Amino acid sequence: MAEKRRPRIVILGGGFAGAYVAKHLHDRNLSLDAEVIIIDRNNYFVFYPLLVEAGTGSLEPRHCTVPIRDFCRKSELLMGEVSAIDMEANTVTFQLAGDNRQRFLEYDHLVIALGSVTRILPDNICSGVREHAFEVKHMSDAIAIRDRAIELLELANATDDPEERKRLLHFVIVGGNVTGIEVVGELEVFVRGATSMYANISPSDCSFTVVELSPKILPILPDNLVRWATKTLEGRGIDLRTGESVKEVHADYILTSNEERVSCSTVIWTAGIAPNPVLREFKDLPLNTHGGVDCEPTYKVKGQDNVWALGDCAGVPGPDGKPMPPLAQIAIRQAKQLAGNIAAAHRGEELSPGHVSVLGILVPLGHHKGVMNFKGIKIEGFFAWFLWRAVYLSKMPGFGRKIRVGLDWMINMFSRRDYVQLGMNPDSKREIEPS
Ligand SMILES: Cc1cc2nc3c(=O)[nH]c(=O)nc-3n(C[C@H](O)[C@H](O)[C@H](O)COP(=O)(O)OP(=O)(O)OC[C@H]3O[C@@H](n4cnc5c(N)ncnc54)[C@H](O)[C@@H]3O)c2cc1C
Numbered sequence: 001m002a003e004k005r006r007p008r009i010v011i012l013g014g015g016f017a018g019a020y021v022a023k024h025l026h027d028r029n030l031s032l033d034a035e036v037i038i039i040d041r042n043n044y045f046v047f048y049p050l051l052v053e054a055g056t057g058s059l060e061p062r063h064c065t066v067p068i069r070d071f072c073r074k075s076e077l078l079m080g081e082v083s084a085i086d087m088e089a090n091t092v093t094f095q096l097a098g099d100n101r102q103r104f105l106e107y108d109h110l111v112i113a114l115g116s117v118t119r120i121l122p123d124n125i126c127s128g129v130r131e132h133a134f135e136v137k138h139m140s141d142a143i144a145i146r147d148r149a150i151e152l153l154e155l156a157n158a159t160d161d162p163e164e165r166k167r168l169l170h171f172v173i174v175g176g177n178v179t180g181i182e183v184v185g186e187l188e189v190f191v192r193g194a195t196s197m198y199a200n201i202s203p204s205d206c207s208f209t210v211v212e213l214s215p216k217i218l219p220i221l222p223d224n225l226v227r228w229a230t231k232t233l234e235g236r237g238i239d240l241r242t243g244e245s246v247k248e249v250h251a252d253y254i255l256t257s258n259e260e261r262v263s264c265s266t267v268i269w270t271a272g273i274a275p276n277p278v279l280r281e282f283k284d285l286p287l288n289t290h291g292g293v294d295c296e297p298t299y300k301v302k303g304q305d306n307v308w309a310l311g312d313c314a315g316v317p318g319p320d321g322k323p324m325p326p327l328a329q330i331a332i333r334q335a336k337q338l339a340g341n342i343a344a345a346h347r348g349e350e351l352s353p354g355h356v357s358v359l360g361i362l363v364p365l366g367h368h369k370g371v372m373n374f375k376g377i378k379i380e381g382f383f384a385w386f387l388w389r390a391v392y393l394s395k396m397p398g399f400g401r402k403i404r405v406g407l408d409w410m411i412n413m414f415s416r417r418d419y420v421q422l423g424m425n426p427d428s429k430r431e432i433e434p435s
Helices: 016-025 050-055 139-158 164-167 178-197 223-235 277-281 330-349 382-395 399-414
Strands: 009-013 035-040 045-046 063-066 076-086 091-096 105-108 107-112 116-118 170-174 209-213 239-242 245-247 254-258 260-263 266-269 271-274 306-309 360-366 369-375 377-381
Touching: 009 105, 009 223, 016 035, 016 330, 035 254, 050 139, 050 178, 050 382, 107 330, 107 382, 139 178, 139 266, 170 178, 170 245, 170 254, 170 260, 178 209, 178 223, 178 360, 223 239, 223 360, 245 266, 254 399, 271 277, 277 377, 306 330, 306 369, 360 382, 369 382, 382 399
Parallel strands: 009 035, 009 107, 035 076, 107 306, 170 209, 170 266, 209 239
Antiparallel strands: 045 063, 076 091, 091 105, 116 271, 245 254, 254 260, 360 369, 369 377
């Protein structure tokens, strides 16, 4: 009798969602003997909660990445770019990194976990973002922001014009939710901390503005924590412009919705994310109005029996019927349920609906302070910041990586940060307009 072939499960994207699905598919209690293949353009995934720290010098950037091969030892990794899927033929089209040949891979089950991109508004709503603003999405973005800040400090130190110095050292962050507030908190510490090494710059030459469309920053948090965070950041001289938006971004200024021209040299765009646009290239894949993969509560793609989706790229209804939010804490727990459902489908058993909700929101504000709402417990100040670090250190995969991150943090407590450019991103050289 011919031996039964192991099912092949292909996972597109080895980020938080995809890598954790791969790991769970090999859980012993699932008893699923499958060949698992991940396709990702990188051979690592970014541990996003620590990305801003990696960009502002509290962490060695490499220490906030997780090598996929090491994390998913029982799975295969193909490092390449996915460009198409054919759900009738059950194939995926991709190109390996460094090779321009198109390759095809057959699957028995397909998991789509291609994440999200920064949401850039159309030009008629806000122009110039793509050309002039920095994102906070990739490792290279975090390093580019740090390189940019150092370049501007050097320029500001060399100028004799106090107005020009202030313009060079004005940083604008668009979007005052979790990422934007974390960026402004850490960037302020980084830039003002560096001024002690520059003879011609004082901390008051540096300024930071957050522009947020909602009437308050951190709209995801309860009012008392928002009030505390607002007072803390404003107390450090950070200008929080709520209820405003940006209409135009230029190399040396922004135009706000109030038609105000605000001089600055750096704009960091953290005003939302959108599902990976490559999904639109996938023939017959059902998408919701936000461009995410339209899924059943069981993570099955609507109308398909062997295609699944999760994480930032998927619209999976949670227990309340609304799509689950795009967070790593959600993606990690979805991954376990999805792996269980693939195993159940393989055995012809009933599938369970997803039931993952947000456990808590933690936001570091810099200077060893933070705010936290964990299952209704609201904490502010040093303890919230400490818990933020403790939680993410415990979540960082691998003992070796935990030690490296912990050591970086310890060294930072006793020594000055390294204010060196890493120059890894050719796009980091945004033009600096002479005024
Ligand atoms: C700065 C920042 C801070 C954050 N902080 C937190 C936090 O504190 N807590 C929290 O819960 N969440 C946080 N998040 C959100 C969290 O990171 C995401 O929700 C999570 O990464 C989603 O996982 P994912 O696997 O869907 O996407 P990702 O982790 O982005 O993975 C997608 C993967 O797909 C790959 N890929 C994409 N397109 C292709 C292609 N065409 N071909 C091949 N590979 C491709 C990418 O290389 C990537 O590895 C943060 C996000 C950011 C940007």
